[in-house]
Amino acid sequence: SVGLELSVNNHAADFTLSAELGPAISLSCLVHNSSQAEELLWYRGDGQVGLTDGNKVNISNICISPVSESDNGVTFTCKLARDKSVQVSVILDVQFPPQLSGEETLHVEEDKDATLTCNCKSNPQAQSSWLKDNHSLTLQQSRHELYQTSEVFQLSIRKVQKSDNGTYTCVVESHLGNGTRDFHLIVEDKKPVFPKEAVIAAVVVVTITLLFGIVARKDKFFKVW
Structure with missing residues (x-):
């Protein structure tokens, strides 16, 4: 791969590409100084992009369509398959108006x-x-x-x-x-420190507990006698 170079949209070094929402973007990767068929790979971030067989050798094109907010800041990289250090990256700068939620x-x-x-x-x-x-x-x-x-x-x-x-x-x-x-x-309005409902609920629980306690004692009393 000595002397081999790549270019993306005629850029031989990494670059940023401005884009708008909607219209498609085409990225074209080209091998320079090659004396044989060279396979190319495309990546979106860390994930490899699937390419058709006729779109891998010496020249490879990908299309982003439609361009969306999620493409903003994403890096697309073209690499030489047999030497991945030979590569060119493009960062998408997708501009769009405010979206609020x-x-x-x-x-x-x-x-x-x-x-x-x-x-x-x-x-x-x-x-x-x-x-x-x-x-x-x-x-x-x-x-x-x-x-x-x-x-x-x-x-x-x-x-x-x-x-x-x-x-x-x-x-x-x-x-x-x-x-x-x-x-x-x-x-x-500020809620009272001790809401009425909570106080009523507490009184009911205590009352029921006492009643059960009295009934339980009666059972014991009758069993003893």
Whole structure:
């Protein structure tokens, strides 16, 4: 394999290929400086791609269709079968507008903490912000906390009050498009420390236990006598 080289779409070294959602992408791998038939292999990540017999020798083409979000960041590699160190890789950079998801309604007891989680996928990463009841949310340093990764935008509220009731909107903006998702925060009354139902249940259990105890003693009493 001395002197043998590969190219993918005319690139002899690893490269990144930008793509959009939908339209197919073709990758063409070509052997250079070969004096014989050379078998080629394709990999998607660590998994080998199945090739037809007429698409393995000296030139090999694969097609990604349709291109989806799951292809973003994936590496496709063409390798020489008899010397896998001879290879060229291409990383797909699939660009797509924001796609949002997350639990829409949250019931939280007063004085407990609440976290609204807006799952957001986009490439490139988008600008994110929160609205409350269609107005910009005024963040209070002592009560509000924002957390953001490439796929999550969170708003945490410490010790929620009745005034925190409302509709919170996760707004995500990129040059490819914008996305919004509403989250309804419902602040419920604080539960009493000892709920009535629990107290009643405990009284019933104790009463039944005492009754069974008395009956058991009667049985013993009659057996003795």
